[in-house]
Amino acid sequence: MHWFNPLSYLVRREIDRACELSCDEAVIKELDNNGRQGYGDTLIAVAADTKSPKTIVSTTMCEEKKALKERLSAIMKHKGFPIRAIAFSWVLVSAVLCGIVVLGTETVGFP
Structure with a gap:
C-alpha cells in the first residue's frame, strides 16, 4: 500500500x-x-x-x-540478562497489568 x-x-x-x-x-x-x-x-x-x-x-x-x-x-x-534486570521487568509488567485491571474496572463501573 x-x-x-x-x-x-x-x-x-x-x-x-x-x-x-x-x-x-x-x-x-x-x-x-x-x-x-x-x-x-x-x-x-x-x-x-x-x-x-x-x-x-x-x-x-x-x-x-x-x-x-x-x-x-x-x-x-x-x-545474558542479569537476574536483577529480569526481576525488575517482571515487577514492572505486573505493576502495569495491575494498573490496567484497576483502571479497567473503574471505567466499567464496578465498585
Missing part, C-alpha cells in the same frame, strides 16, 4: 536489522566464546562467498560491511 513512501523503506530496513540481530541472539544464547567465534566466521564466509547466487543463501545484513560489522560486534559482546 505504501510502496512509494520512503519512510516505509526505512522502517522495513530497521525491522530486517532487528530480526537479524534477534535471530543471532537466539542462535548464540547457549554458545561459549568459541561457538560465537565459529558462528561469526560462518557469517563472514557466507558474505564472502561470491560463487553461489544470493537467492540461495540470503542473509539480510550481509549486504553492507557496516551492518556485518555491527552484527559480529553484537555476537561477540553478547551477555
Whole structure:
C-alpha cells in the first residue's frame, strides 16, 4: 500500500536489522566464546562467498560491511540478562497489568 513512501523503506530496513540481530541472539544464547567465534566466521564466509547466487543463501545484513560489522560486534559482546534486570521487568509488567485491571474496572463501573 505504501510502496512509494520512503519512510516505509526505512522502517522495513530497521525491522530486517532487528530480526537479524534477534535471530543471532537466539542462535548464540547457549554458545561459549568459541561457538560465537565459529558462528561469526560462518557469517563472514557466507558474505564472502561470491560463487553461489544470493537467492540461495540470503542473509539480510550481509549486504553492507557496516551492518556485518555491527552484527559480529553484537555476537561477540553478547551477555545474558542479569537476574536483577529480569526481576525488575517482571515487577514492572505486573505493576502495569495491575494498573490496567484497576483502571479497567473503574471505567466499567464496578465498585
